[in-house]
Amino acid sequence: MWGFGDAYERYVGRWSRPVAVEFLRWLDAPPGRTWLDVGCGTGALTETVLAHARPAAITGIDPSEGFLERARQRVPGATFEVGNATDLGGRTADVVVSGLVLTFVPDAAQAVAEFARAGSYVGSYLWDYTSGMRMMRLFWDAAKDVDPAAASHDEGLRFSDVSGAGPLRALWTGAGLRDVEVTGIVVPTVFRDFADFWEPFLGGTGAAPAYAATLPPEQLDAVRDLLRSRLPGEGPIELTAKAWAVRGSR
Numbered sequence: 001m002w003g004f005g006d007a008y009e010r011y012v013g014r015w016s017r018p019v020a021v022e023f024l025r026w027l028d029a030p031p032g033r034t035w036l037d038v039g040c041g042t043g044a045l046t047e048t049v050l051a052h053a054r055p056a057a058i059t060g061i062d063p064s065e066g067f068l069e070r071a072r073q074r075v076p077g078a079t080f081e082v083g084n085a086t087d088l089g090g091r092t093a094d095v096v097v098s099g100l101v102l103t104f105v106p107d108a109a110q111a112v113a114e115f116a117r118a119g120s121y122v123g124s125y126l127w128d129y130t131s132g133m134r135m136m137r138l139f140w141d142a143a144k145d146v147d148p149a150a151a152s153h154d155e156g157l158r159f160s161d162v163s164g165a166g167p168l169r170a171l172w173t174g175a176g177l178r179d180v181e182v183t184g185i186v187v188p189t190v191f192r193d194f195a196d197f198w199e200p201f202l203g204g205t206g207a208a209p210a211y212a213a214t215l216p217p218e219q220l221d222a223v224r225d226l227l228r229s230r231l232p233g234e235g236p237i238e239l240t241a242k243a244w245a246v247r248g249s250r
């Protein structure tokens with residue numbers, strides 16, 4: 001799990017933390033509230049809540065005991081328990097949040113219904129896989145040019161029913177939440193050079209790296225070369241990553 005966490009950090013964890021900060025700023029929940037972080041993983045959003053939102057208490061839940069173990073070591077001051085988004089086990093909190101989780105949940109509508117039962121204020125965010133998460137978009141577009149079968153792995157296609165302004169708004173209003181608002185959060189993703197951009201795709205963790213791991217070496221090299229030809233050849237590679245965020249109240 002430590003190896004997994006390190007690969008995740010290099011691939012996308014380093015870019016998801018600034019999104020968590022912007023999301024909490026936008027959520028603007030008052031201090032002194034109780035929080036539930038659903039799908040907390042290794043605690044990236046949980047620790048950001050502790051640092052920026054002055055919670056009375058925060059619990060992170062996740063189905064993965066391995067992630068929770070790492071979260072407990074990394075994030076003192078929070079409680080971490082095994083749990084599932086579609087059944088929060090009767091838990092309640094003033095604020096229920098989830099960061100980059102709903103695309104992993106087989107029944108997102110059931111999960112949001114649980115969020116709305118458990119919390120007075122409910123917020124979440126997901127990458128804009130279809131276009132704004134540039135690093136992933138560039139990868140999948142190059143992969144599909146080399147291997148048309150990559151389309152069945154492309155998160156922009158697989159998650160279009162959940163990740164987007166319209167789908168998130170529909171999920172929140174469908175769960176009976178009120179004052180629903182959706183916004184785009186854009187953060188800079190600046191890579192030192194092409195190696196800093198490409199090597200995290202070889203770490204096996206995340207949908208694109210997992211797909212890359214299945215490619216024969218010639219095809220993997222072809223994807224790399226296509227990406228290199230589409231990115232600046234010299235100096236840092238300055239891209240952006242966009243997430244869709246949604247909030248509502250019960």
Ligand SMILES: C[S@@+](CC[C@H](N)C(=O)[O-])C[C@H]1O[C@@H](n2cnc3c(N)ncnc32)[C@H](O)[C@@H]1O
Pocket residue numbers: 016038039040041042043044045061062063064067083084085086098099100101104105106
């Ligand atoms: C991309 S990670 C995000 C982790 C963390 N929220 C963050 O912002 O770094 C997705 C997380 O969703 C969790 N997950 C997957 N299926 C889930 C489910 N049904 N209920 C709750 N969490 C789930 C995974 O174990 C993983 O920790």
